[in-house]
Amino acid sequence: MTETGVFMESMKNPDEEGSFWSRFLAIRIGTERNYLDKSASAALKGIAILLMLFHHMYRKPSMFDKYGLSFAPFEQADVVDFAIVCKICVSIFAFISGYGLYLSYSKFDKAHKSSQDMLKWSAARYFKTIAGFQFVYILCVIFCSLMENWQDNPNPEYIQRIFFEDNKPIYGRFLMLIDFLGLANLFGTHMLCNAWWYMSAAVVYGVLTPYIYKYQKRRGMATTLILAFVIPRVLQIRSICSTNSILGFLFIFMIGMAFAKSSAAQRWICGGQMASIPAKICKFVGEIWLIHILNKLYVAMPEKKFWEIQWALLPTVVILFLCEFVVWLPIARSILSFIGKHATNIFLIHLFIKTIYFKSFIYDHENFLTGWTLLLVISLGVSVIIEGIKRIIRFDSGVKWIYSKILRIGDSAEKNEMKNEKTRETEKFKEKQSV
Incomplete structure (x- = not known):
């Protein structure tokens, strides 16, 4: 069949896999406009x-x-x-993190399958996440120290009151170290700035990514999401309902991973862009109406009972709407x-x-x-x-260099071992030939 014949045949069967419309949709997603690329x-x-x-x-x-x-x-x-x-701003950040980390690890996993590789990736991701935070942390400590010389300072001895209130200098420095490592919220210790609780969440999500990825590869993403929804309910984990809970935003983080795997957002958004003008208007009005209803539910419903609506369902709809319109x-x-x-x-x-x-x-x-x-x-x-x-x-260049070095830990030894193994196989083959 000629190329024209294939084209006409696919037009007759729009639902068939590999048809004209599915290929056209793939082109829209892959090349013409990627609605969830780095810029988006x-x-x-x-x-x-x-x-x-x-x-x-x-x-x-x-x-x-x-x-x-x-x-x-x-x-x-x-x-x-x-x-x-x-507050859904946190959910948007978590969704983007899940989406990006899934794509990042899926590329890494193609050539690195061992548990050691998973640990290396988690360590490298932790470093990359925390490096920028630590740079700003140091600047903030310097700024707070300089502010002590300001006569009208509304918060004198700010660092002293947070970390050294009990006059225990060693313990205070230990608390600052935990905060500096982005782990203060994880351990429930003091933070230089209360908004920094999310750094612990970012660290945990990055470390968990390889393990969530491996699990969903074996059991499927749907099963993984269902478990993430059900387990906190069954175990009655109350801390998940806290507004600063790491676990509270893990579900939307995993939804981001699910969208990265299935390209569901791309199909939804690009499908809407290819629709007729009346269909686009209906979709726009429908999504606005849904956001309005979920917004009312967010305010009316207690977080401790319906946190999935506030921190997962509403943000997902908002993200899709923002990407499309x-x-x-x-x-x-x-x-x-x-x-x-x-x-x-x-x-x-x-x-x-x-x-x-x-x-x-x-x-x-x-x-x-x-x-x-x-x-x-x-x-x-x-x-x-x-x-x-x-x-x-040249801070970012240094971070990239160290990040790549962490990912390559053990690679030279592994290559040498493979080289030695090939040498041994060659020698055995030569011995057999000589016999």
């Missing part, structure tokens, strides 16, 4: 960081009551409710991607500006959006400076 992920991080700033500023009236803010044209109660729902817009993607590239730094430093040292400067404005915008601009500016320092000292 950065844009999603940008949205998540905007939600995080809003959540940390307005989720409780006690945070801003004394400043007499105007919430026009909205009601204060509606703004507070929205700020509460902005927001992130692909060129201008939106450019702006959000720029913010997203600085998301980690903004996450790490913003509370020092908003809460610890310059609270009045951020909140004391007529309209609530002014403070939020100001916090974003200042945090973004500080992040640009941090990245500039990194470039000067």
